[in-house]
Amino acid sequence: LAATIASRNGQAKRPRISSPLTGDLCYLRAMSKESANIVICGAGIAGVSAAFHLAVRNGVKGIVLVDERPPLTLTSDKSTECYRNWWPGPGDAMVAFANRSIDLLEQLARETDNAFLMNRRGYLFATAENGAALIDAARETTSLGASDLRHHIGSAAPYVPAPPHGFEDQPDGVDLFDDPDLIQQVFPYLSDTTTTVAHARRCGWLSAQQLGMTMLTQARDAGVTLLRGSLSAVDTNGGRINGVTVETDSGTTEIATPALVNAAGPFTPALARLCGLELPIALEGHVKISFS
Numbered sequence: 482l483a484a485t486i487a488s489r490n491g492q493a494k495r496p497r498i499s500s501p502l503t504g505d506l507c508y509l510r511a512m513s514k515e516s517a518n519i520v521i522c523g524a525g526i527a528g529v530s531a532a533f534h535l536a537v538r539n540g541v542k543g544i545v546l547v548d549e550r551p552p553l554t555l556t557s558d559k560s561t562e563c564y565r566n567w568w569p570g571p572g573d574a575m576v577a578f579a580n581r582s583i584d585l586l587e588q589l590a591r592e593t594d595n596a597f598l599m600n601r602r603g604y605l606f607a608t609a610e611n612g613a614a615l616i617d618a619a620r621e622t623t624s625l626g627a628s629d630l631r632h633h634i635g636s637a638a639p640y641v642p643a644p645p646h647g648f649e650d651q652p653d654g655v656d657l658f659d660d661p662d663l664i665q666q667v668f669p670y671l672s673d674t675t676t677t678v679a680h681a682r683r684c685g686w687l688s689a690q691q692l693g694m695t696m697l698t699q700a701r702d703a704g705v706t707l708l709r710g711s712l713s714a715v716d717t718n719g720g721r722i723n724g725v726t727v728e729t730d731s732g733t734t735e736i737a738t739p740a741l742v743n744a745a746g747p748f749t750p751a752l753a754r755l756c757g758l759e760l761p762i763a764l765e766g767h768v769k770i771s772f773s
């Protein structure tokens with residue numbers, strides 16, 4: 482920028498502003514050049530989680546979290562806010578992934594006095610017509626690593642109802658019922674036409690917004706920088722990540738970095754294309770209905 486201001490002794494001086502990353506005063510310019518060890522694109526729950534685990538859990542420094550929107554918006558604030566390790570396949574990858582994720586959630590809940598209200602209410606699957614398929618799904622899920630299958634016949638013992646709050650000291654696995662009379666005894670709110678019920682136990686609800694804010698606060702305390710702007714270009718010369726360009730309200734910022742985390746949610750394919758990649762990701766619309 483060519484703008485100048487007069488100093489006290491009459492000499493021209495360029496105005497100065499704070500660096501968008503460090504906060505240090507620098508001469509105002511159309512292009513700001515910075516550096517980072519890791520740039521994370523997307524400040525939704527995935528990007529915030531990546532920043533948290535890198536900075537807080539692993540002590541990585543020099544992390545910049547980039548998003549043109551406020552953190553934890555777009556899709557993250559429209560979450561169903563539920564979690565589960567009920568994944569009947571194919572393969573055991575999703576059960577293993579979910580179990581590890583739940584381990585991490587429970588660790589953070591214990592450390593923060595359950596700041597995000599995690600509970601273990603479970604997922605209740607019920608059917609009046611597809612009993613055999615539900616039984617097969619319960620058997621497959623537990624065989625893939627979701628813990629034990631408890632098939633209740635004649636008596637609900639040792640079935641443990643889920644409390645409304647908390648997650649400690651609750652059973653894992655799946656409680657299976659295929660006796661209609663027993664189902665009415667244990668779950669009287671279900672239709673009397675229900676023939677089969679599977680209660681998946683390592684599942685439940687949490688406040689996703691509060692979870693995100695808990696991780697974001699700790700990440701920023703550990704040195705993560707939140708940069709409001711749109712990532713517009715990626716330097717991939719030599720077949721590797723060299724840096725990114727971010728458009729901010731104060732101008733263009735170039736960040737030299739060897740690592741870029743794609744946490745752009747529905748914009749993941751578009752960001753991949755800036756890196757010269759085509760990812761086989763399809764966007765799928767969901768409809769959600771809430772009741773007051």
